[in-house]
Amino acid sequence: MPGGSSSEKDRSAAQETSSSSSDEMAASGSVRSIVLPCDEVFRNLKNAKRFAIDIGGSLAKLAYSSTVVNERKTAPKTKLLTNETRAHSTGLAEMARESNVEGMRLHFIKFETKYIESCLEFIQQKLDQSGLASSSKAVKCTGGGAYKYFDLVSSKLRLEVHKEDEMECLIKGCNFLLRNIPDESFTYHHHDELNKYHFQTVDPISVFPYLLVNIGTGVSIVKVEGDTEFDRVGGSTLGGGSFFGLGSLLTDAKGFDDLLRMAEEGDHRNVDLLVSDVYGGAYQKLGLPSDLIAGSFGKTIQYSNAGPEDHKTPPADADKARSLLLMISNCIGQIAVLYARMHKLNRIYFGGYFIRNHHITMRTISYAIDYWSQGEIQALFLRHEGYLGAIGAFLKGAEEDSKIKKHASFSDMSSLYSWNEHYAGCSGLGRYVPTAFLSQNVNINVLEMECAKKNLMPFPLLANAATYRPDTVDLTQDDEARAYWIQCLERGVDKTVKKAIESQPDSDDAAERANNFQHRYLQHLKLLRQKPFAYGCLNVRSLLDLNEQLLNEFYFKDAYQLQKYAENEAALNELGEVLKIIDSLEWEDRQLALVKGLLAGNVFDWGAQEVVKLMEREGGLSFASALEKLQPRPWLNDSFESWVESLRKRTHKCAVIFADNSGADVLLGVIPFARELIQRGTKVIIAANASPALNDITRDELVELCVKVAEIDPAILGKALSSGMLLIMDNGQGSPCLDLSRIDGSLRAAIIEHEVDLVVLEGMGRALHTNFDAEFSCESLKAAVVKNLWLANRLGGEIFSVIFKHELPQSNGL
Numbered sequence: 001m002p003g004g005s006s007s008e009k010d011r012s013a014a015q016e017t018s019s020s021s022s023d024e025m026a027a028s029g030s031v032r033s034i035v036l037p038c039d040e041v042f043r044n045l046k047n048a049k050r051f052a053i054d055i056g057g058s059l060a061k062l063a064y065s066s067t068v069v070n071e072r073k074t075a076p077k078t079k080l081l082t083n084e085t086r087a088h089s090t091g092l093a094e095m096a097r098e099s100n101v102e103g104m105r106l107h108f109i110k111f112e113t114k115y116i117e118s119c120l121e122f123i124q125q126k127l128d129q130s131g132l133a134s135s136s137k138a139v140k141c142t143g144g145g146a147y148k149y150f151d152l153v154s155s156k157l158r159l160e161v162h163k164e165d166e167m168e169c170l171i172k173g174c175n176f177l178l179r180n181i182p183d184e185s186f187t188y189h190h191h192d193e194l195n196k197y198h199f200q201t202v203d204p205i206s207v208f209p210y211l212l213v214n215i216g217t218g219v220s221i222v223k224v225e226g227d228t229e230f231d232r233v234g235g236s237t238l239g240g241g242s243f244f245g246l247g248s249l250l251t252d253a254k255g256f257d258d259l260l261r262m263a264e265e266g267d268h269r270n271v272d273l274l275v276s277d278v279y280g281g282a283y284q285k286l287g288l289p290s291d292l293i294a295g296s297f298g299k300t301i302q303y304s305n306a307g308p309e310d311h312k313t314p315p316a317d318a319d320k321a322r323s324l325l326l327m328i329s330n331c332i333g334q335i336a337v338l339y340a341r342m343h344k345l346n347r348i349y350f351g352g353y354f355i356r357n358h359h360i361t362m363r364t365i366s367y368a369i370d371y372w373s374q375g376e377i378q379a380l381f382l383r384h385e386g387y388l389g390a391i392g393a394f395l396k397g398a399e400e401d402s403k404i405k406k407h408a409s410f411s412d413m414s415s416l417y418s419w420n421e422h423y424a425g426c427s428g429l430g431r432y433v434p435t436a437f438l439s440q441n442v443n444i445n446v447l448e449m450e451c452a453k454k455n456l457m458p459f460p461l462l463a464n465a466a467t468y469r470p471d472t473v474d475l476t477q478d479d480e481a482r483a484y485w486i487q488c489l490e491r492g493v494d495k496t497v498k499k500a501i502e503s504q505p506d507s508d509d510a511a512e513r514a515n516n517f518q519h520r521y522l523q524h525l526k527l528l529r530q531k532p533f534a535y536g537c538l539n540v541r542s543l544l545d546l547n548e549q550l551l552n553e554f555y556f557k558d559a560y561q562l563q564k565y566a567e568n569e570a571a572l573n574e575l576g577e578v579l580k581i582i583d584s585l586e587w588e589d590r591q592l593a594l595v596k597g598l599l600a601g602n603v604f605d606w607g608a609q610e611v612v613k614l615m616e617r618e619g620g621l622s623f624a625s626a627l628e629k630l631q632p633r634p635w636l637n638d639s640f641e642s643w644v645e646s647l648r649k650r651t652h653k654c655a656v657i658f659a660d661n662s663g664a665d666v667l668l669g670v671i672p673f674a675r676e677l678i679q680r681g682t683k684v685i686i687a688a689n690a691s692p693a694l695n696d697i698t699r700d701e702l703v704e705l706c707v708k709v710a711e712i713d714p715a716i717l718g719k720a721l722s723s724g725m726l727l728i729m730d731n732g733q734g735s736p737c738l739d740l741s742r743i744d745g746s747l748r749a750a751i752i753e754h755e756v757d758l759v760v761l762e763g764m765g766r767a768l769h770t771n772f773d774a775e776f777s778c779e780s781l782k783a784a785v786v787k788n789l790w791l792a793n794r795l796g797g798e799i800f801s802v803i804f805k806h807e808l809p810q811s812n813g814l
């Protein structure tokens, strides 16, 4: 039987391993690294609320939830908002909301089942020390170990153990990951040097049907047609257990990582019988190439039968390990296609930790699926392939608890709220980190997810939500850009540290925490330099978001709060004058002044090192000097004429403006621009961040500022705020960039209700790093100042080049 994997391809892989193995082994964890203290891995255990465990034949996966208090230090309260004014500001009062919410985080930890006892002991110790009890009376337990370790789990955690069906947990976990984690699934393309991982956008509405092939110790094959409609249609004994077990018998491998390392180094042609070994060449009649595997391990018989006089050297351990990995991966691929065909399914996801994001395994399975399905089916892998059962078990427990307690239910949370991967606490794709586990060192893999506490949904005016990708440049594919941005953010970290310390003048340990932040951020950047795919896709957005996550991690909820406060005050003082100048201009000059104001405001960006230099100079940066910095027209991207023409032709019904920085940007740029639209009869929604990121304005801050704005300009802006012509809303995010596939559900509803026909994206983060290529079903403006020399040069311009992109939808007859 042809093995399904051509040895020619495998030979090329064998030759490639010398270059790729070091990287891949870093991924699989055999790289020497510092042993982490257990507390750094079992994070937030003292706030743990609920546990679940999936104890498999080989690996145990522990899941727990913890609460993270969003102890946002309040900025010196803007004196502008007294209780009295708050009460009288109709329209604004309703917008004010509680922002000091408790966040929910999910932690998943994976280690070899043989350490289960030490792990439970460690947890027990921690829970005893903290004196806190789990909020749940029971722990959900799945996998074979739910039976085998029943007594151990219940005695150590002092909780009732509820056994849960393994398949149900597996599917629940898989559906949750597909719906909630961006870039969760991918196809693997070994021969595409630049882009080995093609991440898939999973439309949450059309997740089903699919076939799940879970390769754990054994293999389960499940046909999934809905959340509760699934059927274990088959399985195989030839799985991860066979690879690890047989591999250990056949070689001197010291553990799984060692076996994988051997497989990378080995040459299967010393072990497998190829078509050429049988036929002397290709088997033309059947179309079997000469280097196809005819029989796995077929050559080993020669060594077994050979006497000492034959001088046959037995195959190396590495060759056997490779042949074994190919044999098992090939067979599973073949079986998967047969089941997919039998059940008329064309999507096959591979779960289970045998895969371990390993390039030979993924490549062989992909090849087998392609070969046996004649190119009709592609193998889909999951970034968190080993956690499906644990996630499912955790969700089951949480749902049941919330039903009993009849309060804010987790079942609602898994279906109504969105989750983000918390990169700051994840060890990354397939990586194992050595951890000091009571008295032993154990390799552990960690995943964390954070509840967005919101129902995030796609922006309704995307031309094609299914194909929308927020990021303009994929840094995993662009080596030069990746090297530049990682280095640029490394250089910017000192400034962030300084601002973080400044933001908490009364704290004794701010400097220490800020240094820890710096250390961790630099560590993550180093990992991403070596393993760009560690967290799925890599882009400027994910690098910036990681910065925010780590700041929060070290209790810097708003590092720029003092800066923002000062800039807001200064800009409010200038607002009246700026409005007066604008009002004195003729119509066309006014339109240009408004656009230039929007752009000049965007220069006030604490995320851009070139600008920081200007702002920290003596005298700082004024709005007037920012205006002077702008590239003279024609701009690098200049559709001002087209914008003016559109304004002449029509009055927009409603515009949504995604605001960027605090101070001059929002108050002297966005507000006057919005005011002009309002005067033309256009309703305006200003959508600001839900939580702080750099010096970006948040929705709560803007609501407060608007009280003063209304006082400065009662006739137009004051009236607009109270009549609902100007709405301030939350975009659902806390990033300097903007992912339009996940915006706040209420903003989405308002956009639909008010029939938004103009989208304005402002700033580098929202209009250049992300969404530059986004297409909308209505008119749009993308406005930004390029405040980074490298990027400006790359785009063919100089620092402070201007992007002003006005676009009409494809089908628009205007």
Ligand SMILES: Nc1ncnc2c1ncn2[C@@H]1O[C@H](COP(=O)(O)OP(=O)(O)O)[C@@H](O)[C@H]1O
Residues within 6 Å of the ligand: 055, 056, 057, 058, 059, 060, 112, 143, 215, 216, 217, 218, 239, 240, 241, 242, 243, 244, 256, 257, 351, 352, 353, 354, 355, 356, 386
């Ligand atoms: N560090 C490791 N130790 C043991 N097995 C590992 C390791 N990393 C990956 N594996 C592979 O993962 C398989 C177990 O996958 P998993 O999905 O956890 O299944 P199970 O729940 O049956 O333990 C093992 O049989 C082995 O092939």
Ligand SMILES: CC(C)(COP(=O)(O)O)[C@@H](O)C(=O)NCCC(=O)O
Residues within 6 Å of the ligand: 488, 489, 492, 544, 602, 604, 605, 606, 607, 608, 609, 610, 660, 661, 694, 736, 762, 763, 764, 765, 766, 769, 784, 785, 787, 788
């Ligand atoms: C962080 C930013 C995206 C914010 O830009 P904005 O959206 O405020 O225009 C931008 O400043 C940026 O790309 N900074 C990278 C680092 C630097 O240029 O120094």
